[in-house]
Amino acid sequence: MDAVVAALLYALAWCVARLPWGLQRALADAMARLWLRRNAREARVARRNLELVRADLAPAAREALVLEILRTTARQAFETLRLWTRPARHNLADIVEVHGEALFDAALQSGRGLIVAAPHMGNWELLNQWLAHKTPLAILYRPPESAVGEAFLRRVRANAGGQVEQVRAEAAGVRTLLKRLQKGGVVGILPDQQPKAGEGEFAAFFGIQALTMTLLGRLAHRSGAQVLLCWCQRLPGEGAPRFALHVEAAPAAVADADPVRAVQALNAGVEAVARRDFAQYQWTYKRYTLRPPGSGEHSPYHDPPQ
Numbered sequence: 001m002d003a004v005v006a007a008l009l010y011a012l013a014w015c016v017a018r019l020p021w022g023l024q025r026a027l028a029d030a031m032a033r034l035w036l037r038r039n040a041r042e043a044r045v046a047r048r049n050l051e052l053v054r055a056d057l058a059p060a061a062r063e064a065l066v067l068e069i070l071r072t073t074a075r076q077a078f079e080t081l082r083l084w085t086r087p088a089r090h091n092l093a094d095i096v097e098v099h100g101e102a103l104f105d106a107a108l109q110s111g112r113g114l115i116v117a118a119p120h121m122g123n124w125e126l127l128n129q130w131l132a133h134k135t136p137l138a139i140l141y142r143p144p145e146s147a148v149g150e151a152f153l154r155r156v157r158a159n160a161g162g163q164v165e166q167v168r169a170e171a172a173g174v175r176t177l178l179k180r181l182q183k184g185g186v187v188g189i190l191p192d193q194q195p196k197a198g199e200g201e202f203a204a205f206f207g208i209q210a211l212t213m214t215l216l217g218r219l220a221h222r223s224g225a226q227v228l229l230c231w232c233q234r235l236p237g238e239g240a241p242r243f244a245l246h247v248e249a250a251p252a253a254v255a256d257a258d259p260v261r262a263v264q265a266l267n268a269g270v271e272a273v274a275r276r277d278f279a280q281y282q283w284t285y286k287r288y289t290l291r292p293p294g295s296g297e298h299s300p301y302h303d304p305p306q
Contacts, residue, residue, distance in 0.1 A: 091129050115188075115225050
């Protein structure tokens with residue numbers, strides 16, 4: 001039954017993705033304005049994140065940036081429906097610039113193993129398809145809470161083409177990733193998801209302490225794999241979406257044996273990427289929910305208990 005519902009959702013996504021892009025863009029912009037007007041979850045979280053990390057902005061400027069973030073977020077949702085329901089070869093034509101491809105190719109040829117750290121910047125689903133076009137890889141993912149959601153996600157990501165193994169973020173999955181890296185393979189990880197309590201270390205991210213995964217650093221340290229930061233940045237323009245794909249070396253300290261130094265370096269690398277185009281980063285995510293033990297701080301996304 002889950003597969004049937006997932007198939008129906010896919011059919012709906014296919015239909016929406018076939019609307020003219022001008023209409024999709026208009027719907028996305030209307031959705032962003034509606035989120036803002038109704039103070040929806042996306043608007044509340046983005047605004048709170050900006051209050052934390054962009055205290056330098058006047059309230060009016062901050063609110064304008066919130067709207068820009070919401071517009072970017074909504075447009076990306078429609079873009080992703082197109083990416084999920086079109087052949088990968090058509091999607092790759094949307095990438096009109098590639099920066100650092102020689103660095104990526106050299107890492108593949110080194111035989112050391114490669115960890116692609118892909119921040120929530122721009123469109124990471126298009127990045128997945130570019131990676132799958134270049135090489136077989138395993139992608140670590142956190143499964144949705146519903147079986148239907150997972151069935152849908154597996155179906156649409158199978159559209160990436162190439163050889164993509166989707167690995168659940170659990171103990172067995174981590175062992176799978178390590179083995180792949182030790183054999184010189186490629187692994188993709190979203191490095192800026194908040195891990196569970198006890199599965200990370202706190203480090204500054206835009207000046208605020210954020211619980212950060214230690215998994216990426218442990219894998220890099222144990223395997224000796226190279227770590228590259230990769231992201232697909234949306235280019236300006238009101239026509240059909242066009243992207244520039246970027247590949248850069250991550251800070252060397254992400255593989256440090258000390259997990260605290262490793263997560264500090266990881267956050268510094270991700271922050272540098274996010275600063276390239278602030279509104280294209282995923283500020284609708286509750287990045288700072290968990291607070292350092294003993295700090296007395298409460299989650300900044302709700303009022304503290306009385």
